[in-house]
Amino acid sequence: MIHKNPRTDFCRTEYFPEVDASAFVHPLAAVIGHVIIGKAVFVAPFASVRGDEGHPIFIGDDSNIQDGVVIHALETERNGELLEANLVDVAGTKYAVHIGRKVSLAHQAQIHGPACVGEGTFVGMKSLVFRAQVGRGCVVEPGCIIMGVTIGEGRIVPAGTVLREQRQADSLPELTEDYPLKSLNQAVVRVNTGLAAGYKKIRLP
Numbered sequence: 001m002i003h004k005n006p007r008t009d010f011c012r013t014e015y016f017p018e019v020d021a022s023a024f025v026h027p028l029a030a031v032i033g034h035v036i037i038g039k040a041v042f043v044a045p046f047a048s049v050r051g052d053e054g055h056p057i058f059i060g061d062d063s064n065i066q067d068g069v070v071i072h073a074l075e076t077e078r079n080g081e082l083l084e085a086n087l088v089d090v091a092g093t094k095y096a097v098h099i100g101r102k103v104s105l106a107h108q109a110q111i112h113g114p115a116c117v118g119e120g121t122f123v124g125m126k127s128l129v130f131r132a133q134v135g136r137g138c139v140v141e142p143g144c145i146i147m148g149v150t151i152g153e154g155r156i157v158p159a160g161t162v163l164r165e166q167r168q169a170d171s172l173p174e175l176t177e178d179y180p181l182k183s184l185n186q187a188v189v190r191v192n193t194g195l196a197a198g199y200k201k202i203r204l205p
Contacts, residue, residue, distance in 0.1 A: 001028075001029065002016075002025060002031045002032075004032070005032055005034065006052065009079050010076075011034070011053065012080055015035075015056075017033065017037065019037045020037060022197075022200070023196060024196040024197075028045040030047070031043065031049045032050045033051035034056040037049075037059045038101070039062065040196050040197065041063050042192040053073060053074065053075050054074050055073070057071055057096055058098045058099060060099055060103065060119070062101055063099055068108040069108065071099070071111045071113075073097050073113025074096070074113060082094075088115065088116045097112075098116045099117050100116075101119045102119055102189045103119065106125045109125065110128045110130075112130040114131055115129050115131065116133040117129065121139070121185065122139045124144065124159070125143070127143060127145070127157075128147075130148075132146045132150065133150045134146065135150075135155065136154070137153055138154065139179075139184065139185070141156070144162070149165065149166050152172075154175045155169075155172040156172060156175055157172060
């Protein structure tokens, strides 16, 4: 299900999602409104990517949005005026949600803008990122809550962590060569870009 958003006082323009021809959005997923999806992205069944309130939502090349993932955001405009507090700046461009290249959002993860997830990061099952920024090359293990903080590059967020203070974010362990999940994201990206290419070749309802 890929369709435009309605006009409202918090989104006065109708946008139709921009989905690269090499990406695959499963028929049981929803991609709505001001959403930009890059090359070889896989959007799995029952994922919801909804750019109808906060916008735009950007998903970089080779990323995967797995089953039951929700990407949404707080309103980013009101009566035509930008709400800067609900936007993130990435390389000089403002987004409600920015997902970098080669990011894995595992089953039932939630990314609620304003939020940014850096290139090569894995966000584990049932984790929430809200009003937060997660750096490049991180591993967020399953069941984490990340709110109101900025996580630096190459950090590990242990399973079940509730992260709401910057001092906690600054003291997270660094990803090392002996960390068991060090190469997890590379494997997940490889599988899901393969799924995107494979599903493009078969006929679905």
